[in-house]
Amino acid sequence: MPSAEHKSAVGANRILFILAILLVAVATTSMILGHLYIAPGQILRIFAANVLPMERTWSPAVESILLDVRLPRLMAGMLVGAGLSVSGAAFQGLFRNPLVSPHILGVSAGAGFGAALAILFFGNIIAVQILSFVFGLLAVLLTYCLSRVYRSTPVLMLVLSGIIVGALFSAGTSLIQYVADPANEMPSIVFWLLGSLNNASNRDMVVVAPIILVGITVLLLIRWQINLLAMGEEDARALGVDTTRIRATVILCATMIAAAAVSIGGIIGWIGLVIPHIGRLLAGPDNKILLPVTVLVGAAYLVAVDTIARTAMAMEIPIGVLTSLVGAPIFAYLLRKNRSGW
Amino acid sequence: MNPLLSVHNLGFSYGEDGARPIFSDVSFSVASGDVFCLLGPNGTGKSTLLKCISNVLHGWQGKIFLDGRDIAHMKPAEVAKGISYVPQSQQSPFPFLVHDIVVMGRAPHINVFSSPTQKDRDIALAALETVGIRHLAHRPCTMLSGGEWQLTLIARALAQQPRLMILDEPTSHLDMGNQVRILRVVRNLAEQGLGIIMASHFPDHAFIAATEAAILNGGLMLHKGRPDEVITAENLEAAYGIVVKVLHIGAEVNRKACFPTLHTSAP
Numbered sequence: 001m002p003s004a005e006h007k008s009a010v011g012a013n014r015i016l017f018i019l020a021i022l023l024v025a026v027a028t029t030s031m032i033l034g035h036l037y038i039a040p041g042q043i044l045r046i047f048a049a050n051v052l053p054m055e056r057t058w059s060p061a062v063e064s065i066l067l068d069v070r071l072p073r074l075m076a077g078m079l080v081g082a083g084l085s086v087s088g089a090a091f092q093g094l095f096r097n098p099l100v101s102p103h104i105l106g107v108s109a110g111a112g113f114g115a116a117l118a119i120l121f122f123g124n125i126i127a128v129q130i131l132s133f134v135f136g137l138l139a140v141l142l143t144y145c146l147s148r149v150y151r152s153t154p155v156l157m158l159v160l161s162g163i164i165v166g167a168l169f170s171a172g173t174s175l176i177q178y179v180a181d182p183a184n185e186m187p188s189i190v191f192w193l194l195g196s197l198n199n200a201s202n203r204d205m206v207v208v209a210p211i212i213l214v215g216i217t218v219l220l221l222i223r224w225q226i227n228l229l230a231m232g233e234e235d236a237r238a239l240g241v242d243t244t245r246i247r248a249t250v251i252l253c254a255t256m257i258a259a260a261a262v263s264i265g266g267i268i269g270w271i272g273l274v275i276p277h278i279g280r281l282l283a284g285p286d287n288k289i290l291l292p293v294t295v296l297v298g299a300a301y302l303v304a305v306d307t308i309a310r311t312a313m314a315m316e317i318p319i320g321v322l323t324s325l326v327g328a329p330i331f332a333y334l335l336r337k338n339r340s341g342w
Numbered sequence: 343m344n345p346l347l348s349v350h351n352l353g354f355s356y357g358e359d360g361a362r363p364i365f366s367d368v369s370f371s372v373a374s375g376d377v378f379c380l381l382g383p384n385g386t387g388k389s390t391l392l393k394c395i396s397n398v399l400h401g402w403q404g405k406i407f408l409d410g411r412d413i414a415h416m417k418p419a420e421v422a423k424g425i426s427y428v429p430q431s432q433q434s435p436f437p438f439l440v441h442d443i444v445v446m447g448r449a450p451h452i453n454v455f456s457s458p459t460q461k462d463r464d465i466a467l468a469a470l471e472t473v474g475i476r477h478l479a480h481r482p483c484t485m486l487s488g489g490e491w492q493l494t495l496i497a498r499a500l501a502q503q504p505r506l507m508i509l510d511e512p513t514s515h516l517d518m519g520n521q522v523r524i525l526r527v528v529r530n531l532a533e534q535g536l537g538i539i540m541a542s543h544f545p546d547h548a549f550i551a552a553t554e555a556a557i558l559n560g561g562l563m564l565h566k567g568r569p570d571e572v573i574t575a576e577n578l579e580a581a582y583g584i585v586v587k588v589l590h591i592g593a594e595v596n597r598k599a600c601f602p603t604l605h606t607s608a609p
Binding site (some may be wrong): 093096098100221222223225226227228230231232234235237238239240241242246281284285286288 | 391397398418419420421422423427428429435438439443447449450452455456457502
């Protein structure tokens with residue numbers, strides 16, 4: 001039916017439009033709120049003053065809070081939220097399992113180990129970011145190689161290998177925590193593992209933003225192929241898909257995104273699992289529409305949660321704790337509502 | 343002239359250096375308009391054979407030619423433009439709409455970085471029309487009956503616009519009405535010029551719908567030819583290990599049919 005076809009395309013565009021407006025609203029709110037309230041007009045004038053010749057009627061501290069603290073943190077929240085959500089959706093299709101998150105192949109376990117190692121030996125934030133990124137990639141590489149050793153169902157072997165590698169790196173992280181200095185190092189490791197966007201700076205964004213953006217872009221470009229993989233390995237091959245290459249591309253993109261996200265934000269759980277489900281509730285299971293929807297919902301969600309994390313209490317709440325605290329009940333609700341299928 | 347598909351000395355084994363041979367030395371050919379019915383007991387490698395020809399499994403020995411071209415030297419998408427494969431029914435974890443699934447048949451014609459166009463969607467709708475389930479286009483696939491799901495997969499295979507369609511036991515798990523509906527679709531497709539290979543557990547289905555039949559047993563293709571010649575009491579007894587009568591039914595049926603008995607040896 002062409003009319004029904006037309007209607008569903010219009011529906012998809014309307015959803016994307018509404019979500020884009022929602023994201024802008026959440027982002028604006030996030031810029032306004034904080035220990036220091038900055039009025040929307042003030043924000044516009046500060047941005048304008050950086051491109052237009054204007055007299056600055058505000059203190060440099062206000063400008064610095066907006067441009068050097070809130071803006072990079074907002075960018076980090078949007079990129080990490082969008083990146084983890086879209087990787088989660090892609091992985092759920094790839095593994096044909098709606099209960100999978102981007103962390104399934106061991107990226108966060110590896111990154112956590114790298115960060116703990118860096119805190120133990122170097123104790124500075126740059127080393128933490130670099131080592132967590134490198135070990136996140138390394139963990140997934142190990143998982144991938146391990147899964148290829150067995151000549152059996154590749155997808156199942158990937159999941160099992162991910163569990164093995166994740167367990168190894170988690171044990172390593174525990175060992176480091178055990179030997180770490182309980183006064184200094186141990187709390188920083190624990191706090192880092194809980195996740196926080198507190199450290200996001202403009203310098204980080206220059207390095208990390210391109211990695212996450214490229215990952216998201218490639219996943220969006222091949223999003224229809226993920227539908228084919230979701231039908232199963234054999235079906236996809238019979239449809240002429242080079243499954244090994246597409247699978248490797250999805251894993252590479254999701255891993256780069258997750259490792260980059262973990263390196264600036266620590267381990268932020270649940271978002272890659274929950275947001276794709278919210279996306280399916282809004283837009284259905286077709287990845288052609290679902291992936292762009294998860295990008296927008298994920299970005300808005302993490303920025304909103306991060307804004308709550310830094311404004312709700314006098315002390316900042318670790319965002320990883322909050323995403324689980326908010327995500328778990330949402331997921332429970334979705335499970336009830338969605339009994340007929342994903 | 344080359345036949346549509348010709349298979350020469352095909353063999354396949356699982357495991358390192360051919361530890362577990364499944365079948366060997368299988369040769370046959372299929373022309374446009376043929377319905378080639380592959381029979382044989384459980385676990386004899388019918389599915390594996392079909393997956394080799396569909397390019398789903400790799401690592402077979404021997405040669406498979408599609409229109410005279412060796413498929414080992416063709417890209418996966420090129421093979422999928424010529425040969426489509428209907429797997430045994432299975433579940434989808436996501437409630438894709440029937441139309442979305444049938445559009446997936448367009449995959450070999452669509453660039454990796456692209457999505458289906460309106461033309462692809464129209465071809466998918468036409469395929470749904472051909473198999474008679476256009477009214478299900480907007481139903482989630484998790485809410486289909488076994489027969490509807492099988493027809494959906496056939497429509498998807500049809501949307502590939504192949505010259506040869508391979509069906510792996512398309513009538514298993516279906517009631518009698520759906521079995522015959524599937525056979526009717528298969529027969530119509532062949533009459534429109536498609537070559538068909540289907541595996542089946544029902545020798546009667548070969549009498550109903552096939553132009554060619556073969557029995558795969560013990561890793562070898564023992565008999566092949568017209569259904570009349572292949573499906574005999576002796577051949578079925580050898581393949582399935584039971585006593586079977588093959589009788590011609592006249593009157594309005596006018597075909598042969600198989601009647602298995604509970605005897606342990608021919609009376």
